Amino acid sequence: MSFDYKRNVPQYLLTLIILVFLIEFALPEGPLTIVKNELTLWLTLIASFTFFIAAVTLIIRYAKNLTEKKNTINILYAIEFFVIFVAYIGIALFAGGISGDSYKWLYTTLHGNLSQAAWVLYVFLEPWAAYKAFQLRSKESIILAITGLTYILYLAPSIPAVVPAIGTFANWIVNVPAKGGARGAIITMGVGALLLALRMLTGKEKGIVD
Amino acid sequence: MSDPLKIQGDTLIEKLGGLHWFWIGAIILLLIFIPLLNPIGLPISTTQWTLDAYQAILDAPKDKIVVWEDEWSMGGLAEAETGHTALMRLLLKNDIRFVMVSLTPDTPLLHSYITDIVTKTAEGRGKTYGIDWAQMGFLPGGEASLPFMAEDFHGAFEADFYGTPLSELTIMDDLHGYEDIALIITGSSSQTWIESPVRQWYVKYGVEIISYTLTGGTVLSATYWPDNGILGIIEGSRGGSELEFIAGVPGIGVAQSDAKTLAFLATAAFIVLGNISYFGSKFKRGGAS
Numbered sequence: 001m002s003f004d005y006k007r008n009v010p011q012y013l014l015t016l017i018i019l020v021f022l023i024e025f026a027l028p029e030g031p032l033t034i035v036k037n038e039l040t041l042w043l044t045l046i047a048s049f050t051f052f053i054a055a056v057t058l059i060i061r062y063a064k065n066l067t068e069k070k071n072t073i074n075i076l077y078a079i080e081f082f083v084i085f086v087a088y089i090g091i092a093l094f095a096g097g098i099s100g101d102s103y104k105w106l107y108t109t110l111h112g113n114l115s116q117a118a119w120v121l122y123v124f125l126e127p128w129a130a131y132k133a134f135q136l137r138s139k140e141s142i143i144l145a146i147t148g149l150t151y152i153l154y155l156a157p158s159i160p161a162v163v164p165a166i167g168t169f170a171n172w173i174v175n176v177p178a179k180g181g182a183r184g185a186i187i188t189m190g191v192g193a194l195l196l197a198l199r200m201l202t203g204k205e206k207g208i209v210d
Numbered sequence: 211m212s213d214p215l216k217i218q219g220d221t222l223i224e225k226l227g228g229l230h231w232f233w234i235g236a237i238i239l240l241l242i243f244i245p246l247l248n249p250i251g252l253p254i255s256t257t258q259w260t261l262d263a264y265q266a267i268l269d270a271p272k273d274k275i276v277v278w279e280d281e282w283s284m285g286g287l288a289e290a291e292t293g294h295t296a297l298m299r300l301l302l303k304n305d306i307r308f309v310m311v312s313l314t315p316d317t318p319l320l321h322s323y324i325t326d327i328v329t330k331t332a333e334g335r336g337k338t339y340g341i342d343w344a345q346m347g348f349l350p351g352g353e354a355s356l357p358f359m360a361e362d363f364h365g366a367f368e369a370d371f372y373g374t375p376l377s378e379l380t381i382m383d384d385l386h387g388y389e390d391i392a393l394i395i396t397g398s399s400s401q402t403w404i405e406s407p408v409r410q411w412y413v414k415y416g417v418e419i420i421s422y423t424l425t426g427g428t429v430l431s432a433t434y435w436p437d438n439g440i441l442g443i444i445e446g447s448r449g450g451s452e453l454e455f456i457a458g459v460p461g462i463g464v465a466q467s468d469a470k471t472l473a474f475l476a477t478a479a480f481i482v483l484g485n486i487s488y489f490g491s492k493f494k495r496g497g498a499s
Contacts, residue, residue: 025414033361036357037357037358037361037362040357040358041358044349044350044354044355044358047351047352051350099372099373104319104322107284107319108319112284112287115283116285116286116287116288119285119286119288123235124236124239125235126477127234127235127238128231128480130480130481131234131480131481131484135485136485136489137488148481149478152474152477152481153474153475155426155448156471156473156474156478157254157451157467157470158252158253158255158468158471159255159474161252161254171258174429174432175432178429182429182433183433186430
């Protein structure tokens with residue numbers, strides 16, 4: 001039987017790296033820590049490089065949109081993208097860098113305000129969702145409504161100051177049933193992650209290196 | 211999309227449950243704006259989480275450095291400004307040296323924005339960048355970047371956000387790895403992020419943490435509080451307002467607290483109205499839902 005380089009080499013590499021991280025995590029600082037640090041450095045480099053790939057992908061995608069003669073909206077989106085892209089890069093390169101005042105002003109004024117404006121939409125949707133979802137139509141919705149209503153009142157900073165019982169009850173919800181449930185979920189996820197890691201380590205998890 | 215002017219239902223009781231989302235949002239938006247423009251000064255409650263966070267910061271060993279790693283970004287400014295400003299003012303007020311680290315690409319700009327505000331306050335005056343605090347740039351890699359910092363801070367960052375080499379920042383002479391860290395403040399607008407710093411900072415290196423999460427996002431942080439790695443929790447702008455009050459660094463939190471109180475009270479009132487409508491309609495129809 002021939003050696004399947006395409007599958008086995010990445011698998012051995014993956015197993016080796018997982019083992020390095022697993023063993024290093026369990027041991028006190030030692031020679032393996034240096035290896036792990038070097039690997040982590042590479043991970044941050046690769047993560048940085050993904051931003052570059054993302055930029056190239058966006059340029060290709062919007063450049064294609066520019067050539068679509070029939071779709072005016074897409075052309076406008078593409079022009080908007082290139083104007084902003086070039087403006088950000090130009091200011092970063094020629095007007096004091098990303099920590100310079102011009103870049104900070106552009107980012108805070110444009111991106112900061114626009115992204116916050118997007119969040120404002122939740123003011124319309126979330127209270128309306130609570131108004132509809134917290135109607136006591138079933139046993140489950142009774143629990144949802146009681147805990148939801150209590151926590152909403154608790155999050156209003158002045159309400160627990162005036163009605164301390166609401167604060168006490170909300171704290172009990174968070175620190176007893178919610179904490180218990182969350183811990184259960186974390187343990188379940190931990191066991192699941194362990195099993196997944198073992199399958200990856202032994203090459204049984206399909207799709208990781210294929 | 212349905213017509214906002216048309217209220218669903220035939221009778222008054224049915225109409226109470228058929229309000230369009232636009233009107234509910236508009237009323238709540240109005241209730242948010244009024245106190246922001248003219249603060250009412252409603253009383254504020256404090257949680258044990260914030261009190262513990264405050265105490266943990268005060269108890270941080272002065273010979274070590276607090277590392278404030280952050281995932282908040284400019285998009286979350288409305289939720290983050292109060293907490294960030296209060297935290298930075300509290301640290302400077304108590305002569306606690308700290309280093310800010312960005313875990314998303316636009317966090318450094320949030321840190322710069324907050325720094326510009328804080329350096330103009332009483333706590334910021336007389337403090338020197340590079341001696342009392344420093345701001346690192348973006349470190350990619352998410353959770354994987356945390357042990358990198360813990361093992362070799364100077365390897366993770368060659369220069370600060372402004373391009374100054376770490377060797378030229380006095381504060382960085384005392385920060386090389388986890389042994390030099392007094393406390394981690396980990397900020398994120400995602401409540402699940404807390405799993406990563408607990409795994410990396412506390413389980414691996416024994417460095418304790420303050421979780422600075424978003425309003426309503428405390429459940430996962432609370433699972434590790436108070437004696438499993440998390441010493442205290444700052445709950446978004448609500449926690450920030452509390453911190454302003456506890457630490458004696460008043461800011462925009464008062465107006466935000468008033469706005470939150472009115473908005474959440476209105477939301478609760480709409481929930482009650484929805485139920486009155488539901489049960490009223492059900493009773494009228496003879497019990498059939």
